[in-house]
Amino acid sequence: MLLARVVGTVVPCIVVDGLAGVPLLVLQPLDLAGSASGSTLVAADPTRMAGCGELVTYEGGREAALLLDPWFVPVDHAVVGIVDGLDLPTATGERS
Amino acid sequence: MILGRVVGTVHSTIRHPFFANRTLLVIARTGTDGGPVGGYVVAVDAVGAGVGQSVLVLDEGNGARQVFDSPTAPVRSVVVGIIDHVDQD
Numbered sequence: 001m002l003l004a005r006v007v008g009t010v011v012p013c014i015v016v017d018g019l020a021g022v023p024l025l026v027l028q029p030l031d032l033a034g035s036a037s038g039s040t041l042v043a044a045d046p047t048r049m050a051g052c053g054e055l056v057t058y059e060g061g062r063e064a065a066l067l068l069d070p071w072f073v074p075v076d077h078a079v080v081g082i083v084d085g086l087d088l089p090t091a092t093g094e095r096s
Numbered sequence: 097m098i099l100g101r102v103v104g105t106v107h108s109t110i111r112h113p114f115f116a117n118r119t120l121l122v123i124a125r126t127g128t129d130g131g132p133v134g135g136y137v138v139a140v141d142a143v144g145a146g147v148g149q150s151v152l153v154l155d156e157g158n159g160a161r162q163v164f165d166s167p168t169a170p171v172r173s174v175v176v177g178i179i180d181h182v183d184q185d
Contacts, residue, residue: 001120001138002136002137002138003138031136032103032122032124032136046112047110047112050110057108057111057120059170059171061172063157063170063171063172064170066168066170067112071170078170080170081108081110081111081112082108082109082110083106083107083108084107084108085107086104086105086107087107088103088104089103089104089147
């Protein structure tokens, strides 16, 4: 699971069965400093509540599809949750 | 499995039901000497680890679901151990 900022939405006109009505978001992965890290990706949003500008956690791989209901769907990234608070007392990884 | 140090926690109210009452830890990856090597992962805690501790993180879905005894748990990264020390030749 990694952190990302929602930077956009994708509106498809045709999708495979199982993905109808599932919001698709454009995510910008972040590093621990909050800076953009790598290229953007498109993720399904099973919470249906994430919007542009929000900080979210997302999962990749087969586990992403397991976040959806039904879960046997062709999805490779999905939002796990919307981050209320990120507590990073020692972001450098030094022993506190 | 990967080595890391717990550097923080993530709190979410709107999230998948599996993560209710589970602790999400931010783990900075470390080398065998405990120094940061870049990169991080957000993992579910299964051992009661806290900020500052060196931990062992399982980053594979089937094993993670085995830890939680659930074939459909949407989880891949799990903290499965707290490290005392690492010996290296």
